[in-house]
Amino acid sequence: MRGTTRTRRPVRAPWRRTALAATLATVLLASLAGCGLTSGSPLADDVGPGSIGQGLPLKGAQLTVTSKNFSENIVLGQIMGLAFKAAGAEVLDRTDIQGSIGARAAITSGSADAMYEYTGTAWITYMGHDKPLPDPAAQWRAVAEADRANGVTWLAPASLNNTYALALNQANERRYRTRTLSDVARLSRTRPQAVTLCVESEFAARDDGLSGMARAYGMNVPAKRVQKMDGGIIYTQVSGGNSCTYGEVFTTDGRIKAMDLVVMDDDKRFFPNYNAAPEINSKAIAKYPAIKDVLDPITAKLTNDVARELNAEVDVRGRDPRDVAKRWLVEEGFITKG
Incomplete structure (x- = not known):
């Protein structure tokens, strides 16, 4: 068929x-x-x-x-x-x-x-x-x-x-000027109130997800600043930029372009290659x-x-x-x- x-x-x-x-x-x-x-x-x-x-x-x-x-x-x-x-x-x-x-x-x-x-x-x-x-x-x-x-x-x-990434909207990109996950980690340490994350529950629980990424990059994001939600909702929340500064996305998802999101480069190559x-x-x-x-x-x-x-x-x-x-x-x- x-x-x-x-x-x-x-x-x-x-x-x-x-x-x-x-x-x-x-x-x-x-x-x-x-x-x-x-x-x-x-x-x-x-x-x-x-x-x-x-x-x-x-x-x-x-x-x-x-x-x-x-x-x-x-x-x-x-x-x-x-x-x-x-x-x-x-x-x-x-x-x-x-x-x-x-x-x-x-x-x-x-x-x-x-x-x-x-x-x-x-x-x-x-x-x-x-x-x-x-x-x-x-x-x-x-x-x-x-x-x-x-x-x-x-x-x-x-x-x-087609692998994991973090993304943010254009307004927040202009505000925080982050381009890589190392930049996000630096922001989480210097201006912790600026970094909130929206992720799926699975990503939050996986060692090759949020916890592993945080260790690899020295990212300091307390649990209270991490929101867990359905993957489809993440894109709309990141696009709005109010509930979360950064969201978990997949690097080839069409909604990235449709919503004009900016994807952070995995500069330490933490996530697996697909x-x-x-x-x-x-x-x-x-x-x-x-x-x-x-x-x-x-x-x-x-x-x-x-x-x-x-x-x-x-x-x-x-x-x-x-x-x-x-x-x-x-x-x-x-x-x-x-």
Whole structure:
């Protein structure tokens, strides 16, 4: 079934599981892989080569793309499918699969050929590691090397990194002039009354959330100045700037752009890296090596700013993920309309 517009659930902390949870996930993957995941619909859009796909290097290929069921990943899946189509492939659209485990199972079983996955998710959830690697390139290399044994090939990653951050509105940014989490920590020590935080309960309780961030940066925010609330409410509260100076956000959320929020740089690289990268069934890329040449230039253009804009198109303006993906690819010159 074609990916549909729905409220985005960002890539988030529950995926950072223990080795035991990863073992259970492996059992689920094996179970799902045996179920014959074959639903989907042909991608019939009339598109042609632009800067990618010249000479139709994928002509004759039959490729299935998949994604998880939140807006960003659906859009990335549509981008991938349209790129393959423009390069000459016949494409089956199996985006919008419930959860990480189902989408991963589609790739490892070969019932789907390609998707955009996140490096932190693979390293912690699928491979069972407790601690992420702080350097994003090292994280990607470790994932790519480990996943070869699983019949999965990772192509070059995007700078798009959907992880935790703190943000504030424009008025408070002008007032406090903070740009990094180190700046926020300094403000919390010199003007403690200026720093109030709005966070989700889970973020407040996690060691890789509020408490770990506070230790890493020497941030002094008493419990009475921390408000716990639903993630959606945080964005509106930060935008208003009255209840909380800073709020927990996800770095590629479309509401950041829509509400004109300023994201603080994680200058000590405390939060795990969740860089998006194409995850390809190894048999598929061995058969169709041109997949790499088609996707690499597109992935290189996927930044946090691009993701925020594309996500806002879906989640704020209510547009269809495939239409959003196609318009971006055409505007960037990657593909042409037929």
